[in-house]
Amino acid sequence: MVDFLLWAWLGGLMIAAIAGPLGSFMVWRRMAYFGDTLAHAALLGVALGLLLQVNISLAVVLVCLLLAILLSTLMHKRIIATDTLLGILSHASLSLGLVSLSLFSHQNIDLMGFLFGDLLSIGQQDLVWIGCACALVLVVLVWIWRPLLAITVNEELAQVEGINVAWMRTLLMLLVAVVIAVAMKVVGVLLITSLLIIPAAAARRLSNSPEQMALLASLLGMLAVSGGLALSWFYDTPAGPSVVVIASALFFLLFSFPRSFKAA
Amino acid sequence: MSEVLLAAKDLGVKRGQRWLIKGVDLTLSSGQITTVIGPNGAGKSTLVRSLLKLTKTNSGSIETKPKLRIGYMPQKLKLENTLPLSVARFLDLGRHKEHRLSPALWQQLLIKCRAQKLLDRPMQQLSGGETQRILLLRALLRKPHLLVLDEPVQGVDVTGQVALYELIGEVRDILGCGILMVSHDLHLVMAATDQVICLNQHICCSGHPEKVSQDPAFTELFGPQGAGNLALYNHQHNHHHTSHGDIIDGQHHEGCNHG
Numbered sequence: 001m002v003d004f005l006l007w008a009w010l011g012g013l014m015i016a017a018i019a020g021p022l023g024s025f026m027v028w029r030r031m032a033y034f035g036d037t038l039a040h041a042a043l044l045g046v047a048l049g050l051l052l053q054v055n056i057s058l059a060v061v062l063v064c065l066l067l068a069i070l071l072s073t074l075m076h077k078r079i080i081a082t083d084t085l086l087g088i089l090s091h092a093s094l095s096l097g098l099v100s101l102s103l104f105s106h107q108n109i110d111l112m113g114f115l116f117g118d119l120l121s122i123g124q125q126d127l128v129w130i131g132c133a134c135a136l137v138l139v140v141l142v143w144i145w146r147p148l149l150a151i152t153v154n155e156e157l158a159q160v161e162g163i164n165v166a167w168m169r170t171l172l173m174l175l176v177a178v179v180i181a182v183a184m185k186v187v188g189v190l191l192i193t194s195l196l197i198i199p200a201a202a203a204r205r206l207s208n209s210p211e212q213m214a215l216l217a218s219l220l221g222m223l224a225v226s227g228g229l230a231l232s233w234f235y236d237t238p239a240g241p242s243v244v245v246i247a248s249a250l251f252f253l254l255f256s257f258p259r260s261f262k263a264a
Numbered sequence: 265m266s267e268v269l270l271a272a273k274d275l276g277v278k279r280g281q282r283w284l285i286k287g288v289d290l291t292l293s294s295g296q297i298t299t300v301i302g303p304n305g306a307g308k309s310t311l312v313r314s315l316l317k318l319t320k321t322n323s324g325s326i327e328t329k330p331k332l333r334i335g336y337m338p339q340k341l342k343l344e345n346t347l348p349l350s351v352a353r354f355l356d357l358g359r360h361k362e363h364r365l366s367p368a369l370w371q372q373l374l375i376k377c378r379a380q381k382l383l384d385r386p387m388q389q390l391s392g393g394e395t396q397r398i399l400l401l402r403a404l405l406r407k408p409h410l411l412v413l414d415e416p417v418q419g420v421d422v423t424g425q426v427a428l429y430e431l432i433g434e435v436r437d438i439l440g441c442g443i444l445m446v447s448h449d450l451h452l453v454m455a456a457t458d459q460v461i462c463l464n465q466h467i468c469c470s471g472h473p474e475k476v477s478q479d480p481a482f483t484e485l486f487g488p489q490g491a492g493n494l495a496l497y498n499h500q501h502n503h504h505h506t507s508h509g510d511i512i513d514g515q516h517h518e519g520c521n522h523g
Binding site: 027028029030146149150152153154156157159160161201204207208209210212213 | 313316317318334336338341342343344346347348349350353354357358360386402406412
């Protein structure tokens with residue numbers, strides 16, 4: 001097998017694996033649009049990283065996290081309806097990112113790569129990064145799984161029962177930010193949320209417990225990455241969008257099954 | 265022996281320029297059922313939420329017994345359909361690391377809440393009454409010193425409401441906990457209550473149900489019709505009082521000698 005294809009495949013698998021449980025939380029907590037906004041802000045992170053000459057992934061994580069905190073503060077104040085707020089910030093950050101990229105970076109950058117992902121450019125070095133980030137996210141996620149689930153079911157109940165809700169929310173946003181930073185390579189900022197949301201949504205019908213859904217979402221995501229990569233290899237289609245196409249196909253396939261197939 | 269669990273003094277919550285509640289004093293003790301009643305918008309939920317520290321208070325103080333364990337039953341449980349969660353799993357999420365019910369007590373409460381057959385069902389498929397019983401059961405799992413119920417009978421039909429209030433009374437006897445309950449339908453609650461607090465931004469009147477129901481402030485708050493309705497229900501569900509004629513001179517009291 002060609003080396004770069006193998007790296008791409010392994011990197012994609014790792015990200016899909018971690019996107020499963022995290023994406024499930026985003027589905028349960030209705031954070032799809034929120035994730036989109038964060039992902040768009042990642043481009044601003046890239047611009048800042050290039051400008052300040054720091055590690056781009058780190059800059060992306062920091063910008064995403066800052067925006068996440070800003071967002072949840074604004075949402076809490078209820079100045080404006082949440083979807084309007086997200087709609088504004090999502091596109092504002094995307095445009096700001098595009099503008100600052102063109103202003104600050106004089107070297108040629110692969111804009112399409114950032115927007116739609118460049119899975120096939122993953123090297124061994126990237127693979128190590130992805131591996132570390134995924135391992136970190138997985139460990140934290142396992143560690144806070146129960147309280148996170150509790151606040152997802154009902155935040156007030158969880159708070160009265162002694163869980164630090166604000167802290168858990170921040171941790172979850174941090175994890176999403178980290179995954180966005182590494183998943184940018186695979187599907188790009190415009191399509192990241194789909195890698196998080198679609199496998200989780202597809203897994204819903206077959207699951208009876210939160211853990212089952214998270215695990216199944218990982219497997220479906222890995223299947224989508226494999227299928228997308230194959231599609232890209234054999235038909236020379238762009239890798240990132242191919243992954244999303246396969247994931248969506250899986251989603252519709254699972255939902256068109258007769259109801260008897262549905263979990264009780 | 266009843267012990268003071270929580271004492272609030274001069275509690276006030278302000279939103280913008282408006283006081284939602286103001287100058288509220290209240291004391292909750294173990295083994296006692298306290299019911300907060302009042303018309304819509306009287307600040308009942310605000311009061312409960314401020315006692316639970318779910319909302320910021322702008323004046324006053326709340327003192328609690330050290331390491332007070334609270335069991336909370338929220339008004340409603342909105343669950344996403346996308347979350348596959350069985351009743352058993354939902355209950356499990358509320359378990360306390362150290363303070364657990366003994367297996368015998370768990371069985372007893374499980375049966376009392378008629379939840380044995382619900383455990384494997386998805387949460388989203390429960391009826392209103394079933395959901396409330398499961399929420400109550402979850403609040404009990406941590407062996408609370410204080411049980412806080414915000415409109416526990418919401419979405420439950422009348423027979424179910426009566427049963428639920430009886431259940432709450434039984435729970436108090438089993439666990440010996442203090443109970444704070446919010447209700448806007450005064451008739452059903454009165455009988456099962458030791459202390460009533462009529463709230464309308466401030467405390468209009470409070471005390472034993474019999475005393476409160478004769479208070480002019482109470483009649484003013486609910487109108488003579490609302491206050492009068494009380495007699496009917498008191499009559500049916502009063503297990504604590506011997507002389508019913510004393511409660512209210514409404515048109516509904518005929519002789520009833522139970523209790």
